[in-house]
Amino acid sequence: MIRQRSIMVAGAALLAVAARPLHAQTLAEAIIEAYRTNPTLGASRYDVRQADEGVAQARAELRPTTQLQATAGYDHAVTGQSSRSPFSPSVTDSNSNQIQVSLVQPLYTSGKATADRHAAEAGVSAARASLRGVEGDLLLAVITAYADVRRYDAQLAVWRGSVGQLEKIEAEIAARREAGELTLTDVSQARNQLNQEREQAVATEQQLEGVRADYADLVGSEAGDLAPEPPLPRLPRSANEAFAEAETNSPDLARALFTERSSRANIDAMRSQGGPTVSLRGGAGLSGDVWPYRLRDQNRDVSGSVVLSMPLSAGGRIASQIRQAQDKNAQDRLQIEASRRNLMRDVRNAWNALATAQRALDLIEARRAAARIQLDGMLSEYRVGLRSTFDVLYAQQSLRDAELSVIGARRDRYIAGATLLRRAGDLDVETLVSGVEPYDPASHLRHVQRVDAMPWDAAVQAMDATKLRGHDTPPIILPPLADNPGILAPTTSPPDHPPLARSMPLTPRPATAGRVLSRDLP
Numbered sequence: 255m256i257r258q259r260s261i262m263v264a265g266a267a268l269l270a271v272a273a274r275p276l277h278a279q280t281l282a283e284a285i286i287e288a289y290r291t292n293p294t295l296g297a298s299r300y301d302v303r304q305a306d307e308g309v310a311q312a313r314a315e316l317r318p319t320t321q322l323q324a325t326a327g328y329d330h331a332v333t334g335q336s337s338r339s340p341f342s343p344s345v346t347d348s349n350s351n352q353i354q355v356s357l358v359q360p361l362y363t364s365g366k367a368t369a370d371r372h373a374a375e376a377g378v379s380a381a382r383a384s385l386r387g388v389e390g391d392l393l394l395a396v397i398t399a400y401a402d403v404r405r406y407d408a409q410l411a412v413w414r415g416s417v418g419q420l421e422k423i424e425a426e427i428a429a430r431r432e433a434g435e436l437t438l439t440d441v442s443q444a445r446n447q448l449n450q451e452r453e454q455a456v457a458t459e460q461q462l463e464g465v466r467a468d469y470a471d472l473v474g475s476e477a478g479d480l481a482p483e484p485p486l487p488r489l490p491r492s493a494n495e496a497f498a499e500a501e502t503n504s505p506d507l508a509r510a511l512f513t514e515r516s517s518r519a520n521i522d523a524m525r526s527q528g529g530p531t532v533s534l535r536g537g538a539g540l541s542g543d544v545w546p547y548r549l550r551d552q553n554r555d556v557s558g559s560v561v562l563s564m565p566l567s568a569g570g571r572i573a574s575q576i577r578q579a580q581d582k583n584a585q586d587r588l589q590i591e592a593s594r595r596n597l598m599r600d601v602r603n604a605w606n607a608l609a610t611a612q613r614a615l616d617l618i619e620a621r622r623a624a625a626r627i628q629l630d631g632m633l634s635e636y637r638v639g640l641r642s643t644f645d646v647l648y649a650q651q652s653l654r655d656a657e658l659s660v661i662g663a664r665r666d667r668y669i670a671g672a673t674l675l676r677r678a679g680d681l682d683v684e685t686l687v688s689g690v691e692p693y694d695p696a697s698h699l700r701h702v703q704r705v706d707a708m709p710w711d712a713a714v715q716a717m718d719a720t721k722l723r724g725h726d727t728p729p730i731i732l733p734p735l736a737d738n739p740g741i742l743a744p745t746t747s748p749p750d751h752p753p754l755a756r757s758m759p760l761t762p763r764p765a766t767a768g769r770v771l772s773r774d775l776p
Contacts (some may be wrong), residue, residue: 279478281400282687284469288396289389289683289690291474298388300693305381310702315367316714317706318359326351351547354539361717364529368719369522371592376519380512382695386505390681392472397672399469403477405665406462409658413455416654423650427643440643447647451654486671488680493605496678500601501594503679510593512588523581527572530564549598584730597677604674617662622656625767629653700755 289295329348362365424444430436469477490496501507535558542552565572634648635641675681684692 264713266614280481281397281483282689284396284400284473284477284480285393285683286690287475288392292392292472295388295392298385299526299693299695302378302381302385303698304372304647306695306699306702307380308377309371309699310705312367312374313703314372314706315363315370316360316711316718317708318357320355321359323354323356324352328544331549341663349544350541351544352539352541354537356537357535359534360531361534362530362532363718364526364531365718366523366526366529369519369526371715373516373519373523375775376512376516378699383402383505383509383512385695386679386682389683390505390676390679393681393683393686394672394676396469396472397483398669399465399472400477400480401483401665401668402465403462403469403663406458406465407480408661409454410458410462410655412657412661413451413458416650417439417448417451419650420451420647424648426447436643440693443643443647447651451618462639483668485673486668486686487670488675488685489608490605490674490678493602496594496601496674497598499678499680500597502582504677505598505679507590507593507597508679510586510590514583514590517579517583519667521576524572524575527575528565529563533561533563535559535561554594559609585730587634599746600677601674604677608667608670608674611663612672615660615663615667618656618659622653622660625649625653625656717752740769 282739327350329346329350331346424441427436427444431438431441466477490499508622536556537556537558538556540552540554629646629649629652632641632646635645672681675685682692683690
C-alpha cells in the first residue's frame with residue numbers, strides 16, 4: 255500500500271513539474287521585452303548618441319563660423335570754463351552705431367581637425383562596442399533569471415510533492431504504531447523529516463519570489479508560467495572555436511581596440527598644434543549716426559584676407575601634451591592585452607563550465623535512476639519487515655535530492671551555454687530571437703553628419719589631411735628583470751600565537767569628518 259501510494263505521489267510531483275499551459279510565456283518574449291524597455295540598455299544607447307556628437311563637433315572644426323557684432327553709443331560732453339571757446343557750444347551731444355559681420359573659414363589646420371575627427375570616430379566605435387557588451391550582459395541576466403524562475407518553480411513542486419508523500423508515510427506509520435507494529439520513535443522520525451521538508455519548501459518559495467523579482471526588474475513585467483528554454487543557437491563546438499570567435503567578435507576586446515585607436519589619433523592631434531594653420535577671413539560693416547538714421551549716410555566697409563598662423567614657441571606645452579598623449583596610448587595598448595587575457599580566461603572558464611555541466615547532468619540522472627530503484631526496493635522490503643523506517647525515509651530523501659539536483663544541473667548547463675555565447679560575443683538579439691528590429695546606432699551618426707554640412711566639406715577635409723602623417727609607436731617600458739629573483743627573507747619572526755585585534759584606530763584625519771553642532775549655535 256505504501257509503495258503504491260508513494261509511486262502515485264512521486265508521479266504526481268513529476269507531472270506538476272512538467273505540465274504547462276498551451277500559452278506559456280516564452281524566453282523569446284522575455285528577451286524582446288527587456289530589449290525594448292530595459293532602462294539600463296536604453297541609457298547605454300544614449301551614451302552612443304553622445305559619442306556621435308563628438309564626430310559632429312570634430313567636423314565643425316573645418317566649417318565656417320560667422321559672428322554678428324552691433325554697438326550703439328551716446329556721448330554727452332560739457333566743456334569746462336578754461337577750455338570753452340566763444341565760437342563753439344559748451345555742451346555737445348553725439349551718437350553712433352557700428353554693425354560688423356565676420357566670417358572665418360578654416361582651410362588647413364596641419365591635420366588637427368582631421369585627427370580630432372578620427373579620434374571621435376574611433377570613440378563612436380568604442381561606444382558601440384560598449385553598447386554590445388551591455389546588451390549581452392542584459393540578455394545573459396534575462397536568461398539567467400528566466401532559468402532560475404523555472405528552476406525554483408520546479409524545485410518547489412518537488413518539495414511540495416515530497417511533503418505530500420511524507421504526510422502519507424507518516425499517516426501509515428502512525429496507523430502501524432496504533433496496531434503495535436512500530437514505536438513512537440518511528441513516528442518521530444517521519445514527523446521530523448516531514449517538518450524539515452516543509453521548512454525547505456518555505457525557503458524555496460522565498461527563493462522563487464526573489465528570482466521573480468529579478469526577472470521583473472530586468473524585463474519590466476512579472477513572470478507568468480514560463481515555457482521550457484529553447485536550445486541556444488551558435489554554440490561553439492570546441493574550445494578552440496570559442497577562443498577564435500571571441501578574438502573576432504567580443505565587444506569587450508573591441509572596446510579596448512577602438513579606445514587605443516582613439517588615443518593614437520589624439521597623438522596626431524597634439525602634434526598638429528605645432529604646425530601652421532590657414533584660414534579665410536572676411537567681414538562687412540556699417541557705421542554712422544544712430545539718430546537720425548539714414549542708410550545712405552552710413553559708412554560701409556568690406557574686407558577679406560587669407561591668414562597664415564604659425565606658433566613659434568609654446569613654453570613646452572605642446573611637447574608635454576604630445577608625451578602625455580603617447581603615454582595614454584601606451585596605457586591603452588596594455589589594456590588591449592589585459593582585455594584579451596581576461597577574455598581568454600572567461601572563455602576558458604565558460605567552456606569548462608559547459609563541458610562539466612553536461613557530465614554532471616549525466617551522472618546526476620544516473621543517480622536519480624538508482625535512487626528510484628532503491629526507494630521501490632526499500633518500500634517492498636519495508637512491507638514485509640525487512641527494512642526500518644529510517645531506511646525508507648533515507649531512500650525517499652535520496653530520490654528527492656536527486657530530482658532537485660537534476661533540475662539544478664539542467665539550469666546550470668543552460669546558463670553555461672549562454673555565458674559562453676556572451677564571452678564569445680554572440681549573445682545578441684539578432685542571434686537569439688526573431689520578430690524584433692535591432693537597434694541601429696549608425697542611423698543617428700548619419701543624421702548628425704548631415705546636420706550643418708557644407709558643400710565644400712569633402713574638399714576642405716582632403717586639404718587638411720594632406721600633411722597628416724603617422725607616428726612611430728613608442729615602445730612600452732617594462733621594469734627591469736632582477737638577476738636572481740626570489741622572495742625576500744623575513745626580518746622579524748611572527749608571533750606563534752598572535753592575539754585577536756579587538757579595536758582599531760577611529761580618530762579621523764583633520765578636516766575629513768563632521769562634528770555635532772550645539773543646539774545653542776545659530
